[in-house]
Amino acid sequence: MIETTTFIKIVWNTFVVLLSGMLAYLEISQEPFTLFAILLVIDYITGLWKAKTLEHSITSNKMKYGLISKLSLIIVPIVIAIGAKATGGDSHYILLAGMWILVISEVYSIIGNIYSTRTKQEFPEYDALATIGKYIRNFLMSKNVASCPIVKEDESERN
Secondary structure: OOOOOHHHHHHHHHHHHHHHHHHHOEEEEHHHHHHHHHHHHHHEEEHHHHHOOOOOOOHHHHHHHHHHHOOOHHOOOOOOHHHHHHHHHOOHHHHHHHHHHHHHHHHHHHHHHHHHHHHHOOOOOOOOHHHHHHHHHHHHHOOOHHHHHHHHHHHHOOO
């Protein structure tokens, strides 16, 4: 029988290899991605600290929701890179802007959590995903949509 610690090491190493391979394939720089993941952990911890200081109830459901919410943010750059790769687009600038917005959002959230802990007052939230969505929409709208191969095929089928 495999020991529990050995099993955990195998699962962890497999996860790291798969994630690293996916990041390399999608051309996502590992350093900003790793730093973003570290910021997510710091934000989660400071969020718990803030909730305890402001005497909000901390339940296992709220902690699970918070953890899932933070983990879903890690998926955003991966989804952007997959979408750009699938359409043959250059994902570098979109990914860079998306990562920049997410990192700034996490820094803002961490500072807000610390502020709330010190002053015992709520700090206004900032929705980074809405900002990224608007940025991508504006970027795509600024491109010549008529030059897209999918649009040309649809038009030729109608004639």
